[in-house]
Structures are given as structure tokens and as C-alpha cells.
Amino acid sequence: MSIRVGNAADAPPFPQAAPALLDDAQLRKNVRHATDVITRKRALVVGEQKDWQALRSSASAIKAHTLRYLDDYLVQFEKACTAAGGRVHWAADADEANRIIVGLVRQYGGREVIKVKTMTSDEIGLNKALEAEGIHPHETDLADMIIQLGKDQPSHIVVPALHKNRQQVREIFMRTMGLKELGDRPEDLTAAARQYLREKFLRVKIGVSGANFLIAETGGVCVVESEGNGRMCLTLPDVLITVAGIEKVIPRFRDLEVFLQLLPRSATGERMNPYNSLWTGVKLGEGPQEFHVVLLDNGRTGILADAEGRQTLHCIRCGACLNTCPVYRQTGGHAYGSIYAGPIGAILTPQLFDMEHAESLPYASSLCGACYEVCPVKINIPEVLIHLRGRAVRERQSDASEEAVAMKTMAQIFADRRSFEAAQRLGRLGQWPFVRDGWIRRLPGMLGNWTAVRDLQPLPKQTFRSWWREREHKREKERRDA
Amino acid sequence: MPEAGNAAREAILRRIRKANAEADAGAIAYAEIERGYQQAAELNATMLVELFMERLREYDAQVHEAETTNVTEMFANVLTANGMKGALVAQGFPRQWLPKGFAWNAEASADTSAMNRAAGAVVVCEVAIAHTGSIVVKGSRRLTLLPDRLLCVVREEQIVETVPEAFARLEASAKDALTLISGPSATADIEMTRIRGVHGPRFLDVVIVRS
Numbered sequence: 001m002s003i004r005v006g007n008a009a010d011a012p013p014f015p016q017a018a019p020a021l022l023d024d025a026q027l028r029k030n031v032r033h034a035t036d037v038i039t040r041k042r043a044l045v046v047g048e049q050k051d052w053q054a055l056r057s058s059a060s061a062i063k064a065h066t067l068r069y070l071d072d073y074l075v076q077f078e079k080a081c082t083a084a085g086g087r088v089h090w091a092a093d094a095d096e097a098n099r100i101i102v103g104l105v106r107q108y109g110g111r112e113v114i115k116v117k118t119m120t121s122d123e124i125g126l127n128k129a130l131e132a133e134g135i136h137p138h139e140t141d142l143a144d145m146i147i148q149l150g151k152d153q154p155s156h157i158v159v160p161a162l163h164k165n166r167q168q169v170r171e172i173f174m175r176t177m178g179l180k181e182l183g184d185r186p187e188d189l190t191a192a193a194r195q196y197l198r199e200k201f202l203r204v205k206i207g208v209s210g211a212n213f214l215i216a217e218t219g220g221v222c223v224v225e226s227e228g229n230g231r232m233c234l235t236l237p238d239v240l241i242t243v244a245g246i247e248k249v250i251p252r253f254r255d256l257e258v259f260l261q262l263l264p265r266s267a268t269g270e271r272m273n274p275y276n277s278l279w280t281g282v283k284l285g286e287g288p289q290e291f292h293v294v295l296l297d298n299g300r301t302g303i304l305a306d307a308e309g310r311q312t313l314h315c316i317r318c319g320a321c322l323n324t325c326p327v328y329r330q331t332g333g334h335a336y337g338s339i340y341a342g343p344i345g346a347i348l349t350p351q352l353f354d355m356e357h358a359e360s361l362p363y364a365s366s367l368c369g370a371c372y373e374v375c376p377v378k379i380n381i382p383e384v385l386i387h388l389r390g391r392a393v394r395e396r397q398s399d400a401s402e403e404a405v406a407m408k409t410m411a412q413i414f415a416d417r418r419s420f421e422a423a424q425r426l427g428r429l430g431q432w433p434f435v436r437d438g439w440i441r442r443l444p445g446m447l448g449n450w451t452a453v454r455d456l457q458p459l460p461k462q463t464f465r466s467w468w469r470e471r472e473h474k475r476e477k478e479r480r481d482a
Numbered sequence: 483m484p485e486a487g488n489a490a491r492e493a494i495l496r497r498i499r500k501a502n503a504e505a506d507a508g509a510i511a512y513a514e515i516e517r518g519y520q521q522a523a524e525l526n527a528t529m530l531v532e533l534f535m536e537r538l539r540e541y542d543a544q545v546h547e548a549e550t551t552n553v554t555e556m557f558a559n560v561l562t563a564n565g566m567k568g569a570l571v572a573q574g575f576p577r578q579w580l581p582k583g584f585a586w587n588a589e590a591s592a593d594t595s596a597m598n599r600a601a602g603a604v605v606v607c608e609v610a611i612a613h614t615g616s617i618v619v620k621g622s623r624r625l626t627l628l629p630d631r632l633l634c635v636v637r638e639e640q641i642v643e644t645v646p647e648a649f650a651r652l653e654a655s656a657k658d659a660l661t662l663i664s665g666p667s668a669t670a671d672i673e674m675t676r677i678r679g680v681h682g683p684r685f686l687d688v689v690i691v692r693s
Contacts, residue, residue, distance in 0.1 A: 030673075037674035054518035065510040071498040084657065090491040142680060143671040159671060166672055186672040190680055197681065202594060218656050228627060228667035228682025235623040236594060246494065251512055253656040257649040258519070260662070261614075268670065271537065272614035275682065276662035277623070283659060287623060297494045305501035 003299040004094035005123050005352050006153075011337025013360035018335040027163050031155075031332040034162035035323040041269025042320060042374070049265065058258050060378040063314035066251055067304060073216040073249045074295060080219025084281025086291040093298050098129035100294050101208065101241055105135050108239050108290070110206040116223060116230040117141035118210025119157060119317060120243050120296060122339040126208070137208070138200050140229035142193050149176040155333030155341060158267045158319035163332050197229065207233035207288065211244035212316070213259060214293070217252040220280035221293070224263060226273050234277050240288035245296050247313040259316060262376035266318035299352035308387040312347050314377040321371035321381060327364055336361060343371035347384045355391055362388035402446060421465070428459050523643035530612050531690065534641050537615025541665025542678050543686040553635070553691055554581040557604070560633060560687055569602035570629060572622045576606070579635065589625050597624055602631035603683075608655060610641045611648045616664040617688065618648060623659055631685040634663075638693045 011017065021027060046052055066073055078088040091097035105113060113130065115121065115137050127137045127148075139148040143161040147154050150172040154160030161169070170184040173192050182192055209230065213222040221242055223230050234240060250259065256278075264273040282291050304310050322328045322342030333341030338349040338358060346361040362385045365371075371381040397404050413419045434440045440456040442448065450456065525533060535545045548556040558581035561569070568585030570592050571577075580586050592600065603625045607617040617634050619626050626632055642648050652660065667682030678684060 034674050037670075051519040054516075054520075058515060058517050058519060061510070061515040064507075065512055065515055068502060068507045068510055070502070071495045074495070074498075090494055092490040092493055096490060140681075141671070142669050146671070159674070161671060162674070164672075169672055186675040186677050189672055190669060190677045194680060198598075201681070202598060215656075220657065226667065227669045227680035229680065231623065231627050231661070232681055235627065246498075253653065254646075254649050257646040258517075261519075261645050270664075272611075272616045272662065272664035274541075274664050274666065274668050278660040278662075279623075280657040280659075283621075286621060286659060295494070297490075297497070301494060301497035301501050304498060305504045307505040307507075310501075310505055310507075 001093045003353055004125055005349050006339040008338035008349050009357045014335055014364040017337055018331045021331050021335050027332055030163050030165050035329050038269055038323045045265045045269055045271055055258055055262055056376055056378050059262055062255050063377055067313055076216040077214050077219055077249050081281055084219050086281040089294045091294055091296050094124035097124045097294050097296050098126055102129055102133050104241055104292055105206055112136045112204045113206045113208045114138045114140055114200055114204045114233045116209040116233045117144050120210045120245055140197055154339055156322055157317050201232040201236055205237050206239045207237035209242045211242050211248050214244055214249040215253055216249050218280050220278055223277045224273055225275050231275055231277055235287045237288050239290040241292045243294040246300055263316055263318055266320040266376040302354050303351045309351050309384055311379050314379050315344055318376055320374040324370045324374050343381045355395055359392045431458050520644055521646040525643055530643055534612035538688055541615055543665050543688055546689045548689055548691050553579045556689055557581050566601050569604050570600045572605040572625055597628040600629040603629040604633045606635050609648045609651045610636045611645055612641055612643050616662050619661050620655055620658050627682055630683055632683040633687045635689045637691045
């Protein structure tokens with residue numbers, strides 16, 4: 001089995017990728033503007049929703065329940081979808097999913113497909129797999145189009161091109177659509193996209209989509225979007241192929257009442273996004289007459305086996321944690337080297353790889369907790385980040401390394417009061433050459449790694465324990481004297 | 483189904499069972515999932531319609547109020563005001579509401595390219611949600627998408643306050659094709675500036691019929 005998450009396996013570690021992006025003033029300006037706007041809008045519509053915390057708790061409980069019985073729910077979905085005229089395929093990894101989809105497109109004789117925004121297809125590298133077989137995928141979401149035509153990488157889960165401003169988009173559109181004139185107002189650019197795509201919507205016979213929710217009870221699928229490009233791809237073609245991670249299943253139709261309140265408010269700061277499409281299998285004379293669902297594992301079952309990490313699979317891909325993250329807001333998405341950027345990307349990407357790649361990502365966080373606070377399904381991202389840092393260290397480190405020996409020694413010292421206090425006394429004696437104006441700013445050797453990024457306060461003259469002991473002695477003495 | 487597909491299916495299901503055993507996930511019954519969020523309505527009938535109209539307007543939808551006695555008149559006004567000479571009519575739309583003097587063509591008679599050329603479409607909804615300013619349309623997925631102007635008739639008794647109320651009403655249609663529509667199609671992909679009308683209808687007119 002080979003897990004793929006876009007190009008993340010070959011991406012440089014976060015600390016190597018970030019500096020160049022931090023130097024890109026235009027990119028930082030674009031990212032800051034976009035995240036500021038969404039964060040502000042989100043705060044308004046979340047603030048007015050009085051039962052927000054109750055919705056979050058229910059969503060989290062539904063997801064935890066679903067994961068616990070994921071095998072049953074997937075089988076139930078398969079049965080219901082098949083009964084409604086759909087075909088369900090299972091893919092253990094990215095290559096298998098691509099093989100299935102490419103095979104279906106060839107079987108139907110397609111040379112082109114129209115695509116609704118799907119992160120899952122970016123995860124498995126579907127476009128590349130299609131192109132390798134001479135099949136042209138047309139991205140139809142405005143931002144995805146900007147990325148595809150500009151040969152760029154997505155930098156955000158919901159707004160993949162937020163790192164580009166209007167002038168940059170205008171340049172890409174003029175060059176790739178062969179336009180002689182084009183304004184740079186968002187209205188002009190949107191109109192150009194509408195004109196460019198309308199003909200493709202009406203002509204191309206095969207659509208490819210992701211799914212926001214798979215409903216086990218009915219075998220139905222729900223896709224959430226704004227522009228209407230999704231609806232074009234879901235309803236006009238003769239054939240529809242939907243690729244979805246296995247964690248996208250929810251038990252019942254009515255569970256949508258929870259998620260459809262949380263997702264739009266979290267993702268785009270809207271009370272409801274313009275369009276939600278729900279369909280079940282095939283309806284004679286209405287919509288695609290051939291419908292396939294590809295259920296994708298690609299590392300998800302590995303995450304499920306980790307008691308602390310499995311809450312990562314609650315994610316509904318709203319992007320709220322990206323917008324609020326002080327690290328993402330500085331670097332943008334490309335520093336993460338994965339199509340899943342930001343805090344959720346920092347825990348999802350390395351776990352999909354079972355920590356074999358992207359192991360620097362759990363460190364790309366200040367652990368401030370803002371991501372947990374905004375998460376609509378209550379994923380405790382800081383907790384998982386720390387857990388993954390632990391895993392990364394354990395799996396990377398040999399027992400003989402300098403750090404491992406130091407830590408082991410320290411553990412022994414810390415386990416015993418006498419040796420701990422002796423070490424404190426030694427430390428107080430040993431630190432004086434390094435103290436300047438009440439601060440330690442530079443330490444030698446391995447300890448220098450710490451002072452390279454933060455100053456240290458010297459050990460105080462007296463510890464709390466010795467102060468307490470003295471105080472108790474004094475009281476005892478006073479009592480005796482009295 | 484091909485052999486390989488079956489192999490993947492069995493492998494994935496086996497891994498899920500093993501993972502759940504390893505992670506020692508306790509039992510969590512579906513019925514025990516807490517649902518402390520608002521489900522029932524709190525507003526009175528007048529406030530409910532007011533809220534629905536306010537939310538629609540915030541999405542840049544055009545809102546019109548009518549009585550059962552003057553729906554046709556209202557329709558004629560909306561069409562005339564927008565220079566329309568007719569529209570496509572969704573299956574199941576009450577014919578008595580359509581004013582005379584306009585060209586009304588049935589949904590079933592129009593293919594995709596005819597829909598693409600049509601100036602407008604008139605539909606009814608299954609249920610409308612005041613809290614989010616949404617209308618839910620059953621079927622008619624191409625009709626509510628391709629023409630540039632969508633006119634939807636909402637009867638007052640179809641408006642509910644909360645999303646859970648709407649899903650309770652939709653339970654019987656759970657397997658039908660449903661579209662939740664909240665305002666005209668829109669995007670904010672370029673510099674987070676909301677632009678109305680990308681691929682779906684650029685204009686949404688909602689006619690609320692008071693009972």
C-alpha cells in the first residue's frame with residue numbers, strides 16, 4: 001500500500017519552506033486580508049448562534065459514534081446507495097482510487113471531465129493520473145481554476161487561491177484564456193470564468209466530485225458549495241463519479257441538521273452557503289444516469305487506530321483553524337508542503353503517512369489553542385499536536401543519542417527529591433557565568449538550542465520548597481517559644 | 483464488481499475493526515448522542531416571516547409579498563419589471579397562479595440547452611428556513627440552475643424557523659434530489675469580495691404567499 005497526500009512526501013520540512021514565504025510581502029498581505037475577512041464574518045454569525053456550543057458537542061458526538069461503528073455505516077451506505085442505482089467502489093490507497101476513476105472514465109469513453117472542488121482528489125493526485133491517460137480534467141470552482149490555470153498549488157482548504165490578488169488572477173486568466181482585454185474587478189474575473197466554463201458544463205459528459213457527507217441511512221450524498229459550478233457538475237453530465245474519504249459518512253439524514261449549521265458559518269462566515277445538493281443514487285430522467293462512489297482509505301484506518309489521533313477524522317474541512325492560526329496567517333498554506341495546510345494539516349498530513357513524512361508539521365504551531373476553540377467538531381488540535389510531537393521524537397530517536405541520554409539522566413534526577421535538590425544547588429552555582437542583567441541569553445552546547453530562540457530566567461536564589469521548609473521551622477520555633 | 487475491488491473492501495473493513503479494537507473505542511449508542519441545540523421554533527408567525535424576509539434580503543434576493551388572491555398579479559409585476567416575456571414552469575407548479583399574457587413552457591418540454599437559453603424559471607419549494615434564509619426545492623435541479631432568474635413561491639405555512647424543523651419535514655423526501663438554496667449563486671474566491679451570480683442564477687425572487 002502506498003499512501004499519497006498530494007506532493008507532501010517530497011516537500012521540504014516546514015522550517016525550510018517557511019522563510020522564503022515570510023519574505024514574500026505580497027503573499028503575506030493577501031493571506032492576511034483574506035483570513036481577516038473570513039475570521040470577522042465567522043465571528044459575527046457564530047456569535048449570533050445561541051446554541052453554537054451545543055451544536056459543536058453534538059457534532060463531535062455524532063462523529064465519535066460514527067467512527068466507532070464505521071464498518072457498519074460504510075456497509076449500510078454501500079447497500080443503500082447500490083439499491084438506489086449507484087455503484088460503490090473501495091480504494092485502499094491513492095493509486096487504487098486513481099485506477100478505478102481512470103478506468104471508469106475510459107469505460108465511458110471520456111476524454112475530458114468537469115470537476116467540483118474536491119480536496120480528496122488533490123490528495124490522491126487524480127488530475128495527474130487522468131492527464132497521464134490523456135484525459136483532461138477541468139477544475140470548475142473559481143479558486144481551483146485559478147490554481148489549475150496558473151499551475152499553482154492550493155494554499156487553503158476552502159479558498160485555495162487566497163494567496164493571489166485580483167491583478168495576479170487577471171494575469172493568469174488573460175494568459176490562459178487567450179483574452180485580449182479583461183478588467184481586474186472581481187466582477188470581471190468572475191464573469192470571465194462563467195463564460196469560459198458554461199460551454200464545458202453543457203458539453204462534457206462526465207463529472208467528478210468529492211462529498212461533504214455520505215448518508216448511511218439513505219445512501220445519499222451531500223455537496224456544499226457557493227458558485228453553482230458544483231450543481232452543474234452534479235446534474236448536467238451523464239456520468240458522475242464521487243470520491244470520498246471513508247470518514248465522510250454520517251449515520252442519518254437528520255444529522256445534516258447539525259453539520260449544515262456548523263459548516264457554512266465556520267467555513268465562509270455565512271448563515272448558509274448558497275447551494276447544498278443532496279441526491280441518492282440515480283433518478284430516471286433527472287441528473288446523471290450513471291453514478292459511482294469511490295470510498296477511499298489512503299491512511300485513514302491507520303489514524304483510526306490511534307486513540308488520541310483519531311479525532312482528526314472528525315474534520316469537516318471548514319478551514320476555520322487555518323484562518324485563526326497565528327502561524328498559518330504568517331506563512332500561508334504552501335509552507336506546509338501539503339494540500340492540507342494549517343493546524344488541521346499539521347495533524348492530518350503526518351498521520352496519513354503514519355509519521356513517515358511531514359514529521360516537522362506538528363512543530364509548526366505555537367500551541368495557542370485558537371484552532372481548538374473555533375473547530376466546529378471540537379477536534380483538540382493542540383492535544384493531537386503534542387501527541388504527534390511525542391510520536392515523532394520516539395520514532396526518530398535512537399536510545400544512544402545525546403538528547404536521549406540527557407533526558408534519561410534527567411528523568412532519574414527528577415524522580416528523587418534529594419538528587420533533584422542537589423541538581424538545583426549545582427545549577428545555581430554553575431549558572432553565574434551566563435547570567436547578564438538578570439537573564440540567561442546564551443548557553444553552551446546542546447542547551448544553546450533552547451537559548452537560541454528564547455531567553456531564560458536564572459534559577460532563583462531560593463526554591464519554593466526550601467522557603468516553605470524555613471517557614472515551617474520558624475513557625476515550629478515560635479510555637480515552642482510561646 | 484472486480485476482484486481487486488472486493489479485496490480492498492475486505493481489507494478496509496478489516497482494518498477499521500482492528501483499529502477500533504486497538505484504540506479501545508467504547509460503545510456510544512446513537513440514541514445517546516446529546517442534542518442540546520435548538521430544535522423547536524421560538525418565534526410567533528409574524529416574526530417568523532419577518533425574519534425569513536430579512537435573511538433573504540441579506541443574500542441579495544428580491545422578496546415579494548402576496549395574498550392567495552393576488553399571486554398572479556404579483557407574478558406579472560415581477561416579470562414585467564424585469565423585462566421577461568415568460569418563463570419555464572416547474573413540474574407540479576400550480577397553473578392557476580400563472581398570469582395570462584406570458585409564454586409559460588413546461589419544465590419537461592425543455593432540454594438542457596433550452597433551459598440554458600431561458601430567461602427565468604418558476605418553482606415551488608418543499609420547505610423554507612427562516613433562520614438561515616433558505617428554500618429547499620425537490621427535484622428540478624437543472625431548472626433551478628440554468629436560467630438566469632429563479633422565481634420561487636413560498637407559502638407562509640411552508641416556512642419553519644430552525645434547520646432541525648426543516649429536516650424533520652423533509653424526512654419523507656430524504657431520498658429525493660433536494661437542493662437547499664440560500665440566495666443567488668455567489669463567490670468570494672477573489673480577495674474575499676462577495677460576487678453574486680457565478681454559474682447559477684444571478685437573480686433570485688422569492689414570492690411569499692400569506693395565508
